[in-house]
Amino acid sequence: MGPTTNMAEANVASVPDGTKDYAPLRSAKQDRHDLRKPHITDLPITRSNWYKHVNWLNTYFIIIVPLMGMVGAYFTPLQLKTAIFAFLYYFNSGLGITAGYHRLWSHTSYKATLPLKIWLAAMGSAAVEGSARWWSRGHRAHHRYTDTEKDPYSVRKGLLYSHIGWMVMKQNPKRVGRTDISDLNDDPVVVWQHKNYLKCVIIMALVVPTLVCGLGWGDWRGGFVYGGILRIFVVQQATFCVNSLAHWLGEQPFDDRNSPRDHVVTALVTLGEGYHNFHHEFPSDYRNAIQWWQYDPTKWTIWLWKQIGLAYDLKEFRQNEIEKGRVQQLQKKLDQKRAQLDWGTPLDQLPVVSWDDYVAEAKNGRALVAVTGVIHDVTDFIKDHPGGKALISSAIGKDATAIFNGGVYLHSNAAHNLLSTMRVGVLRGGCEVEIWKRAQMEKKDVTYVNDSAGQRIIRAGDQVTRIVQPIASADAA
Known part of the structure; x- marks a missing residue:
């Protein structure tokens, strides 16, 4: 115990806290x-x-x-x-x-x-x-x-x-x-x-x-x-x-x-x-x-x-x-559980890749798929794709945003979550994710929230790869 500790204890002791040592009311012989x-x-x-x-x-x-x-x-x-x-x-x-x-x-x-x-x-x-x-x-x-x-x-x-x-x-x-x-x-x-x-x-x-x-x-x-x-x-x-x-x-x-x-x-x-x-x-x-x-x-x-x-x-x-x-307390428990899960590499930590480099990598044997500007490596997932190998293979080296969000199949929340674990890069060229990253840096229009550990909270339907479907309206008269 050094002089710094002694000084700190002295400072604490000098602060009145409204309490006193316990003093017996009966005979002092008992103490x-x-x-x-x-x-x-x-x-x-x-x-x-x-x-x-x-x-x-x-x-x-x-x-x-x-x-x-x-x-x-x-x-x-x-x-x-x-x-x-x-x-x-x-x-x-x-x-x-x-x-x-x-x-x-x-x-x-x-x-x-x-x-x-x-x-x-x-x-x-x-x-x-x-x-x-x-x-x-x-x-x-x-x-x-x-x-x-x-x-x-x-x-x-x-x-x-x-x-x-x-x-x-x-x-x-x-x-x-x-x-x-x-x-x-x-x-x-x-x-x-x-x-x-x-x-x-x-x-x-x-x-x-x-x-x-x-x-x-x-x-x-x-x-x-x-x-x-x-x-x-x-x-x-x-x-x-x-x-x-x-x-x-x-x-x-x-x-x-x-x-x-x-x-x-x-x-x-x-x-x-x-x-x-x-x-x-x-x-x-x-x-x-x-x-x-x-x-x-x-x-x-x-x-x-x-x-x-x-x-x-x-x-x-x-x-x-x-x-x-x-x-x-419920939120704290959720945060602790969330921290144990794999949510994929955060977007701001992914490398920015040009479209040409993305296509070239896809032609060289990597099964890369781009959805809303995020590049995903689905090489190990092709054989397990519930929709079959042909559908997912047809999207390799392409922009599969429309395909993934209802053009061929409107994928579930679980599919978006699984896809997030396969992120490997972000496309350059003003895509949505790059705009999101810039807004994040400038603190403009940031709509996400973090948990108590500082990690971004991804709620159901909030994955960046999910495109909100337009509300159906009546045809023009």
């Missing part, structure tokens, strides 16, 4: 790492230090506790009422993440009344995925630095890392991108939940389901195991799929520069968060799925909340902007 000292992630993982790279607290809650729950489930019969409650509580705690942490607080895609905020914060706590402030800060960094080193759960580091590795392995706080969370710091519900997060988790994730099942129908242990531990595990794994599966499986109808993708399977797993390519392009839209038939229960729930007065100011991107993104 034990001194940023001035090397972080454990700066060292390679070895047999002697591997355990130092593991975030044991997260590992305990994400892996060890669910394993304990599975063992407990072996000795705990699942009652129907408990199963129904566990599913309903799973759905609501999932909404706490998708509708609350994600669409409300991370992207402010709609506004919620105080009762709804409190409910979403409570349900988010029941999912045990961190506070709304911590979760939203990381997610904003993910959007701002998608697929880069500053992305907290970049899929470029591996599918398993983006799914769970980033949680169970320690992260260097200096490498996580900065984001603006001043609005979250001004939200009393977010701040209260953040400061009292551990209490919220214990009550909402474990105590509430145990009490409901225990007081409701006497299934205390089932409420703790199924409504508590195993439900938490399912909610967490479903949410983690947004970080992993949604960046790996599916299509990219709006932009393919980054990894987010759309797929119905991911949507089914994540309560509608599976249309991730759309979401990354239009993050402030309260919807993930924009078609009525696409699965997005989070969108439907937010819309329902609006109808009953709990939510308002639902944001939607204009359909015109959405369609522009879709069309641009």
